[in-house]
Amino acid sequence: MTKEEKSVIIEELKGKFNSHDFFYVTDASGMTVEQVNAFRKLCFSKGIEYRVVKNSLIKKALETVEGDFSGFSTGGVLKGFSGILFTNESGKAPAQLLKEFHQKGIDKPVLKGASIAKSLFIGKESLDELSRIKSKNELIGEIIGLLQSPAKNVVSALKSGENKLAGLVKTLQDRG
Numbered sequence: 001m002t003k004e005e006k007s008v009i010i011e012e013l014k015g016k017f018n019s020h021d022f023f024y025v026t027d028a029s030g031m032t033v034e035q036v037n038a039f040r041k042l043c044f045s046k047g048i049e050y051r052v053v054k055n056s057l058i059k060k061a062l063e064t065v066e067g068d069f070s071g072f073s074t075g076g077v078l079k080g081f082s083g084i085l086f087t088n089e090s091g092k093a094p095a096q097l098l099k100e101f102h103q104k105g106i107d108k109p110v111l112k113g114a115s116i117a118k119s120l121f122i123g124k125e126s127l128d129e130l131s132r133i134k135s136k137n138e139l140i141g142e143i144i145g146l147l148q149s150p151a152k153n154v155v156s157a158l159k160s161g162e163n164k165l166a167g168l169v170k171t172l173q174d175r176g
Contacts, residue, residue, distance in 0.1 A: 006057060013053065013061035020086045021117050024094040024130075025058070025072065028109035029081035035106055046097050049086040058082060067118040075122040077113035091116040095130035 017023065028036060043050040055078040062069040072078050085094040091114075098111060114121040114130055121130055134142075 009057050010061045013057060014064050016086055017061060017065045020088050022087050022091045024085040024114040025077050025112045026083045026085060026109035027081055027112050028083050031108045039101055039109065042097060042101060043085065046093060047089060048094055048097060050083055052083045055079065055082050071120040071122060072113050075113060077122060083109060090135040092131050092133040095127055098127060099131055
């Protein structure tokens with residue numbers, strides 16, 4: 001690979017790191033071609049981009065991006081075979097995708113590290129935690145539900161009281 005080709009890949013990665021809030025670094029070494037193709041197909045169906053890139057190019061691209069990604073170098077994330085999953089939809093989508101793929105009996109690709117809004121998660125033990133992260137829309141929905149809850153309680157109390165009040169008035173009128 002020539003220097004020009006490397007610099008093009010570094011610039012492309014830099015653009016992806018800047019434009020994607022969520023990315024995962026995985027190790028897919030030891031996977032068969034059939035398994036890699038199945039994984040790529042699953043990624044495509046979920047709207048997640050998967051790329052295999054040399055660690056040195058990933059490291060150089062991350063050095064030019066705003067944020068501290070030094071944990072990837074010291075945590076051993078950028079060693080061995082590396083593939084990157086990019087998404088802007090949800091921080092948990094790649095984690096759920098990896099778990100779904102592992103349910104097929106294939107223990108690869110293994111999560112090496114992830115960046116969720118520039119917060120680093122290192123190691124495959126982070127996969128369960130990452131799969132439970134709520135998306136922005138889920139959090140907004142929960143907040144709206146919490147804000148609506150008191151108003152709904154008042155309305156339902158008034159409605160239930162309305163029937164009791166009407167019943168009391170009718171009873172008093174019948175006695176009348």
